[in-house]
Amino acid sequence: MKVVLFRTQGGLDVLEYSDFPTPEPGDGQVLVKLEAAALNRVDLWTRSGSSGIKVELPHIPGADGAGVIAGQGACVSGWNVGDRVVINSNLGCGHCPACVAGKDNQCRNWHLLGETVRGTYAEFIAIPATNIYPIPEGFPARQAAAAALVFHTAWHSLITRGGLKPGESVLVLGATGGVNSASIQIAKLAGATVYVVGSNAEKLTVAESLGADYLIDRSQDENWSKTVYYLTGKRGVDVVVDNVGTTFPASFRTAAKGGRILTVGNSGGPKFEIDNRFIFSKHLSIIGSSMGTRADFATVMDLLFTGKLKAVLDRDYPLAEARFAQERLEQGEQLGKITLTIG
Ligand SMILES: [Zn+2]
Numbered sequence: 001m002k003v004v005l006f007r008t009q010g011g012l013d014v015l016e017y018s019d020f021p022t023p024e025p026g027d028g029q030v031l032v033k034l035e036a037a038a039l040n041r042v043d044l045w046t047r048s049g050s051s052g053i054k055v056e057l058p059h060i061p062g063a064d065g066a067g068v069i070a071g072q073g074a075c076v077s078g079w080n081v082g083d084r085v086v087i088n089s090n091l092g093c094g095h096c097p098a099c100v101a102g103k104d105n106q107c108r109n110w111h112l113l114g115e116t117v118r119g120t121y122a123e124f125i126a127i128p129a130t131n132i133y134p135i136p137e138g139f140p141a142r143q144a145a146a147a148a149l150v151f152h153t154a155w156h157s158l159i160t161r162g163g164l165k166p167g168e169s170v171l172v173l174g175a176t177g178g179v180n181s182a183s184i185q186i187a188k189l190a191g192a193t194v195y196v197v198g199s200n201a202e203k204l205t206v207a208e209s210l211g212a213d214y215l216i217d218r219s220q221d222e223n224w225s226k227t228v229y230y231l232t233g234k235r236g237v238d239v240v241v242d243n244v245g246t247t248f249p250a251s252f253r254t255a256a257k258g259g260r261i262l263t264v265g266n267s268g269g270p271k272f273e274i275d276n277r278f279i280f281s282k283h284l285s286i287i288g289s290s291m292g293t294r295a296d297f298a299t300v301m302d303l304l305f306t307g308k309l310k311a312v313l314d315r316d317y318p319l320a321e322a323r324f325a326q327e328r329l330e331q332g333e334q335l336g337k338i339t340l341t342i343g
Contacts, residue, residue, distance in 0.1 A: 009049035065120030150178035156292030166191030252278035312336030
């Protein structure tokens with residue numbers, strides 16, 4: 001099969017369009033012929049080695065994918081060759097206490113597809129049948145692949161972990177990143193009022209089209225935490241979606257008493273100083289999460305399939321040009337998800 005892989009970690013030029021043995025589906029696995037994959041920042045960290053996570057070389061990146069079942073191993077039931085499916089990239093072991101309790105993203109032996117395990121920049125992938133979900137007829141594979149990881153992550157953070165309720169206010173730091181644009185839509189769907197801080201007017205236009213109620217352009221307004229504070233009548237917001245990290249001091253100032261700070265990442269860097277006084281005096285909760293559970297995946301994919309949520313799409317590239325797709329992501333030029341068409 002054709003894949004894009006790297007034999008050593010490094011810059012964009014380590015990515016090769018190459019032949020690789022087609023995998024055999026093992027017990028409990030299906031073989032999926034991929035039609036679309038989507039890029040995530042983890043693809044860049046895995047390729048460069050900046051995440052420090054050990055990968056098996058040669059490595060095939062890619063967490064997101066959608067396609068058609070082309071074969072199945074033993075002990076698989078309920079699926080047929082030809083079924084259209086989207087991949088849930090959370091690989092829980094399936095039998096530890098966390099997995100049994102339905103918290104498979106807290107599995108002690110958890111893996112992310114495309115990070116520690118070879119991923120979706122490939123014509124075929126063998127994957128546990130518990131990690132696929134059916135795509136209804138007529139729904140584009142590209143939309144499903146683009147939505148999967150980011151909507152799953154945002155849903156788990158805002159709804160399952162964050163407990164967002166109708167009538168609450170939510171501040172999202174960032175307008176167009178995959179998880180942020182998913183968070184804006186999910187917060188609106190949940191009945192919240194949504195404030196968005198974005199880096200420029202173009203990105204905020206996208207946030208507005210997704211339903212954001214209040215837009216703050218930080219290129220024009222450095223003191224955005226104060227602006228949000230005044231916009232909320234000096235109350236602050238109930239929930240801050242902060243996947244930047246270095247913005248935590250401002251997020252604490254912006255939160256209302258009893259507020260929750262949700263975080264699934266740290267695009268601004270992992271280490272920063274915080275003032276503990278804000279946490280206890282304002283009764284703040286800091287809630288971290290990573291990816292989502294199998295139940296979350298089914299819930300959020302159904303909302304995508306019925307049109308209540310929608311992935312924002314940027315450019316699409318053929319698999320052979322994955323290098324250029326990663327270059328675009330690395331340069332931060334995209335307004336939405338970058339995808340690969342396979343086959
Ligand atoms: Zn487990």
